[in-house]
Amino acid sequence: MTGKDDAVIQDHVQKRILKEAADWLILLQEDPQDHALHAQFDEWLNQNPHHGQAWQSIQKTAGLMACIPPQPDSDWQKYLDQSRASRTENAPEQQNAIVDARSRFTRKKASRLRKYVLVGAAIAATLVTAVMAPDLITRIQADYRTGSGEIETISLADGSQVVLAPETAIRVKFEARKRHVTLLNGEAFFEVTHNPDRPFQVRSDAVNVTVLGTGFDVSDNIGSTTVSVAHGLVQVDNMRVQPAISELLKSGQSARVGWAGGVKRHDVSKGDIAPWRRNQLIAQDQPLGEVVDQLRRYYSGKIVVTSNELSMHPVTGVYNLHNPVAALRGIARAHNAIVREITPWLLVVSPS
Known part of the structure; x- marks a missing residue:
């Protein structure tokens, strides 16, 4: 295992913990008197010292932005009125639409909705570096990508087809003697045109999948990649670890390969491969x-x-x-x- 592998896994872990801390901020602001919720939060906080560090970071950022009152019983109405006045001076279209929508609700429901909107805005701001920055990098790198709930079929220059699952991004690079696709995130099913003189490769972080002509699914997980073969034959490698991983998969076989090492194989029926396409x-x-x-x-x-x-x-x-x-x-x-x-x-x- 290399230092780069450690860094990749640590980056994923840090992002997940920061998201969890932001989620807890929403929940605790929503129901500050829920003792069971506080007990669950304390359990999460004590599980790992990194949880406490992430929680402090979220609180500090939210406090600096002054987007969340410091006490659960703070005067939300006064705070919201002040916030709305400051936004009105140069509010973008999205904010104006929110203000217009509020007038269609009763005072109680409108006040609650405004609270949710503002808390959501605060959380979004705290996750800029953890979520938006990586997503921006992916947008720049990707040749093809899908959004939430969106499935798209892409026809490549060699006649191969790629079906992208929701929230998936790929980069394509075809050369004279090699066809290469990088799965930046998400999951994709490949139907590859046969060409023995021009191998087709799919890379997902440390895992490389090499085929000549076949149909298979590749899923990018946290810390691992799963490859499932519908028909044909593929070679799955992870050369970054010691000992190196090299698995040959045929139709009806699947393997989950860890980026830092380890592999789990199992059989899978054809109908269970990439069922998200249906x-x-x-x-x-x-x-x-x-x-x-x-x-x-x-x-x-x-x-x-x-x-x-x-x-x-x-x-x-x-x-x-x-x-x-x-x-x-x-x-x-x-x-x-x-x-x-x-x-x-x-x-x-x-x-x-």
Whole structure:
């Protein structure tokens, strides 16, 4: 394992922890008197010293921005009036639209909506370096990309086709003797045109997939890459680790290769490979947290799981991605959990 591998994994971990800290800020501001919620937060805070560092960073940034009153019982109405007055001087179209929408609600509902909007704006600002900056880099690097809930089929110059799952980005580089695609993030299914003199390669971080002509799926996970073969033959390598990983996969086989080492192989039926192309999510003893990660690609807001123990529950089932919220509620019911819609942009999954 190289220093670069360590840096990649650490970067992913830091981003995940910062997002979790921001989610907790929203939840605690929303329901400051919920003792069970505070107990769950304390459990999260004490799990890892990095959690405390991320929490301090989120609080400091939000405080400097003066976007969140310091006490739960602060005068929100006075704060909102002041904030609206400051925005009116040079408010962009999006902010004007929000102000207009508020007038269509009762005073109580409008006040609550304004609170959500402002808290969401504060959290978005704290995540600029953790979320927006990497996303901007991906936008610059990508030749093709999809947004939330969007599936797109791309025809490449050699006749090969790539189906992009939601929130996926790829970079394409074809040379005289090699065809190369980089999966920047997300998941994609490849149907590769046969050309033995011009190998087709797909790279996902440390993992390289080499084919001559086949159909296969590549998924970029946190710290690993999963490759599943529908037909044909592929070579999956990770040369950054010692000992190096080199796996030959044929039709009906799948492997999850860690960027820092380790590989798990298993058989998979053809119908279970990239089921998202049919707007299906198929889980077989998969941790609930990973299943929720897949649902996030189809939901325009945020989904937060408040319990690490719940995130590890094994999920098995087939779910309709046309309605990710209904799928999430179905998964939660099967595990004695509940889904709360805190705002139109935030779903919270917690033990019942």
